[in-house]
Amino acid sequence: MAQVYDRVALIGLGLIASSMCHAMRRAGLVGEIVGYARSSETREIAREIGLCDHVFDSAAEAVKDADLVVLCVPVGAMEAVAREIAPALKHGATVSDVGSVKRTVIDAVGPYIPDGVHFIPAHPLAGTEHSGPRSGFAELFDNRYCILVPAQNADRSAVDRLSQLWVGMGSKTDEMDAEHHDLVLAVTSHTPHLIAYTMVGVADDLGRVTDSEVIKYSAAGFRDFTRIAASDPVMWRDVFLNNKEATLEVLGRFTEELFALQRAIRQGDGDHLHDYFTRTRAIRRGIIEAGQDTDAPNFGRSNPRKD
Amino acid sequence: MAQVYDRVALIGLGLIASSMCHAMRRAGLVGEIVGYARSSETREIAREIGLCDHVFDSAAEAVKDADLVVLCVPVGAMEAVAREIAPALKHGATVSDVGSVKRTVIDAVGPYIPDGVHFIPAHPLAGTEHSGPRSGFAELFDNRYCILVPAQNADRSAVDRLSQLWVGMGSKTDEMDAEHHDLVLAVTSHTPHLIAYTMVGVADDLGRVTDSEVIKYSAAGFRDFTRIAASDPVMWRDVFLNNKEATLEVLGRFTEELFALQRAIRQGDGDHLHDYFTRTRAIRRGIIEAGQDTDAPNFGRSNPRKD
Numbered sequence: 197m198a199q200v201y202d203r204v205a206l207i208g209l210g211l212i213a214s215s216m217c218h219a220m221r222r223a224g225l226v227g228e229i230v231g232y233a234r235s236s237e238t239r240e241i242a243r244e245i246g247l248c249d250h251v252f253d254s255a256a257e258a259v260k261d262a263d264l265v266v267l268c269v270p271v272g273a274m275e276a277v278a279r280e281i282a283p284a285l286k287h288g289a290t291v292s293d294v295g296s297v298k299r300t301v302i303d304a305v306g307p308y309i310p311d312g313v314h315f316i317p318a319h320p321l322a323g324t325e326h327s328g329p330r331s332g333f334a335e336l337f338d339n340r341y342c343i344l345v346p347a348q349n350a351d352r353s354a355v356d357r358l359s360q361l362w363v364g365m366g367s368k369t370d371e372m373d374a375e376h377h378d379l380v381l382a383v384t385s386h387t388p389h390l391i392a393y394t395m396v397g398v399a400d401d402l403g404r405v406t407d408s409e410v411i412k413y414s415a416a417g418f419r420d421f422t423r424i425a426a427s428d429p430v431m432w433r434d435v436f437l438n439n440k441e442a443t444l445e446v447l448g449r450f451t452e453e454l455f456a457l458q459r460a461i462r463q464g465d466g467d468h469l470h471d472y473f474t475r476t477r478a479i480r481r482g483i484i485e486a487g488q489d490t491d492a493p494n495f496g497r498s499n500p501r502k503d
Numbered sequence: 504m505a506q507v508y509d510r511v512a513l514i515g516l517g518l519i520a521s522s523m524c525h526a527m528r529r530a531g532l533v534g535e536i537v538g539y540a541r542s543s544e545t546r547e548i549a550r551e552i553g554l555c556d557h558v559f560d561s562a563a564e565a566v567k568d569a570d571l572v573v574l575c576v577p578v579g580a581m582e583a584v585a586r587e588i589a590p591a592l593k594h595g596a597t598v599s600d601v602g603s604v605k606r607t608v609i610d611a612v613g614p615y616i617p618d619g620v621h622f623i624p625a626h627p628l629a630g631t632e633h634s635g636p637r638s639g640f641a642e643l644f645d646n647r648y649c650i651l652v653p654a655q656n657a658d659r660s661a662v663d664r665l666s667q668l669w670v671g672m673g674s675k676t677d678e679m680d681a682e683h684h685d686l687v688l689a690v691t692s693h694t695p696h697l698i699a700y701t702m703v704g705v706a707d708d709l710g711r712v713t714d715s716e717v718i719k720y721s722a723a724g725f726r727d728f729t730r731i732a733a734s735d736p737v738m739w740r741d742v743f744l745n746n747k748e749a750t751l752e753v754l755g756r757f758t759e760e761l762f763a764l765q766r767a768i769r770q771g772d773g774d775h776l777h778d779y780f781t782r783t784r785a786i787r788r789g790i791i792e793a794g795q796d797t798d799a800p801n802f803g804r805s806n807p808r809k810d
Contacts, residue, residue, distance in 0.1 A: 272773075383725070384721055387705075391702060392724075394761045395757060397782065405686060407789065409691075410687075415795050417699075418690070418692060418695050419790050424727055429777050436767075436768045436776055446705065450701060451758065473740060476700050476732040479717065479732075481733075489729075494802075495802040
């Protein structure tokens with residue numbers, strides 16, 4: 197595949213940025229990758245494992261001469277980074293991000309983008325429960341959607357170029373406006389994460405069931421929740437603080453439905469339960485047919501250890 | 504491994520029973536496996552794939568001469584089966600079950616067990632989102648707990664023999680009383696399943712986000728929920744109808760915690776969210792260390808398809 201950008205600067209070197217490094221290199225998409233992370237420990241690790249071609253000690257230095265700057269920091273840190281890098285951005289460069297929320301990121305970053313620089317927010321729908329510069333891998337984005345959220349008057353050639361980069365990293369791309377993105381993600385990601393965190397917290401809290409029982413008997417369903425509840429706490433705090441309205445709306449619907457099922461249990465209404473549980477099977481089928489998950493039992497994981 | 508029972512009869516031939524067939528054969532644990540299923544279609548499939556040594560057309564015929572009878576039917580069907588097989592049970596035989604709820608199964612089945620027959624309820628904590636006689640596989644129980652729930656006056660040698668069978672099938676065994684079992688499972692399995700069903704139902708319902716969007720963008724977290732929400736609807740209906748009190752208790756705790764997090768989101772209380780999300784990571788670590796799940800990102804599943 198042809199080179200899409202000469203020089204890409206990644207600000208923040210966690211799971212997404214480190215996966216981008218591997219994915220861009222796998223396909224030879226860029227000339228040079230430079231990076232910056234706020235924590236000196238992260239910068240040291242990135243240097244040690246040769247994650248980027250160069251790791252700078254400031255964000256402003258890192259973005260100088262970059263054709264593409266990608267903000268890979270928690271949503272709550274976007275504004276400070278944008279303020280810091282703005283004066284150093286190259287004319288004609290593109291600034292993008294990978295934040296899980298789009299409206300507040302656009303509001304926070306947009307005002308700092310100088311004339312002559314393109315701002316094209318994006319969100320790759322991919323992740324794992326691991327974090328940090330060592331957690332990245334080239335396949336993370338394969339077959340996953342990356343949603344681009346360009347302004348209506350965005351430069352089409354700049355949008356297409358960014359899309360080309362994501363396709364080169366293995367993704368499919370879609371475009372959406374910020375409000376719709378935030379609602380869709382509240383349904384497919386933010387509310388499920390909040391619920392998983394809550395369920396795991398309850399299990400940990402319930403004095404009459406010990407933690408060791410929860411752990412030993414987790415294979416009955418609970419362990420699937422613990423995977424998503426092990427995700428990065430700072431990232432997720434910022435998601436909820438910044439996608440408040442949509443998350444609260446979906447949560448409202450969720451508790452409404454949960455109460456209806458709770459009442460069916462209390463009243464012994466088996467038909468209501470059976471109908472509900474039958475309907476939800478179809479969605480799983482759709483996800484497997486769309487190639488977004490495996491049909492192998494238990495995700496194809498093997499039973500980890502025999503002792 | 505030595506043979507544990509001469510003849511085992513499985514009543515119901517779904518995921519658990521069919522996995523037991525494969526697991527018992529793998530280790531040569533029994534002389535003969537016979538079976539029965541209510542649906543003639545299931546019996547035909549079982550015969551076609553050679554699941555058991557013999558498939559009978561009635562439960563009473565199947566249990567005759569069996570040293571171990573295992574009820575592998577939904578919890579709500581246990582009583583009718585117990586009534587039907589009771590007169591045909593062999594003196595000295597053991598009756599067990601694999602139901603996800605223990606108190607109501609004991610109350611439903613116990614009264615029909617004749618003198619001279621051992622009744623030892625059990626629950627293997629293993630499953631997948633698939634069901635039916637073709638869904639079984641020998642490895643399902645490997646490294647998973649099977650909880651035995653014998654009465655206080657149960658015959659120890661009969662309990663030990665059943666435990667030996669489960670260990671031979673790859674499980675670890677524990678003993679517990681019925682009430683504690685039902686509470687532990689309400690936490691580790693029943694409530695998580697109800698919540699997953701609810702979240703998937705909400706996603707399907709929310710008119711402003713289309714089903715195709717939910718499906719395409721599911722990899723952001725939601726797809727983990729759809730796996731457990733694809734489980735057998737009849738089985739799960741019966742679980743909730745029969746573990747009402749414990750499920751409602753845990754659900755009460757769940758909504759309490761969820762409301763606290765919801766308020767933290769509404770009030771912008773980032774510290775509360777961050778602390779909560781940090782605490783839940785430790786449980787995941789415990790599950791991985793206990794060998795009950797894999798540490799591979801996203802359960803080690805690969806991205807299913809590239810198109």
